[in-house]
Amino acid sequence: MNLLRSPEDAHDIYQEAFLRVYKNLHTFRFDCSFHTWLYRIVTNLCLDALRKRRVRREENTVVETSEGTLDRMDTLEEPRAHGNPQRQLMSHELKQRIQDTLSSLTPRERTVFEMRHYQGLRLRTIGDMLGTSEEAAKNCLFRATQKMRAALGDFV
Helix, strand or coil, X not given: CCCCCCHHHXXXXXXXXXXXXXHHHHHCCCCCCHHHXXXXXXXXXXXXXXXXXXXXXXXXXXXXXXXXXXXXXXXXXXXXXXXXXXXXXXXXXXXXXXXXXXXXXXXXXXXXHHHHHCCCCCHHHHHHHHCCCXXXXXXXXXXXXXHHHHHHHHHX
């Protein structure tokens, strides 16, 4: 869900991942943990879906209504910010800037960034899950972090 930002797409990936695990369980070599193998399958399916989405230029959070264009991310409430309108505005602007910046990252950069910062995974594990080295994951995370810092610089 973190990567795809769409409950429907996440549910489809969830089902597809377990179908692939079931079909390919005989190929599991015990070189890594089962968790790592499963996570790699899910991550690869998510990356494939993101690539397809970019080719088709899908935008799941933005919908057309009779009143005009509506971003469904704007309808999510942030309960801690309601007491202070200025804080609510800053929170909304920050959230939008983060979403825009995450969307501008390459699918691989976004995946590595979210796996590290949202899920707290170690770089070695991320490298294993993506089929790359720890150093490649580290470089990808560095590029993503630099882009995030540049985009969010005035908020810090």
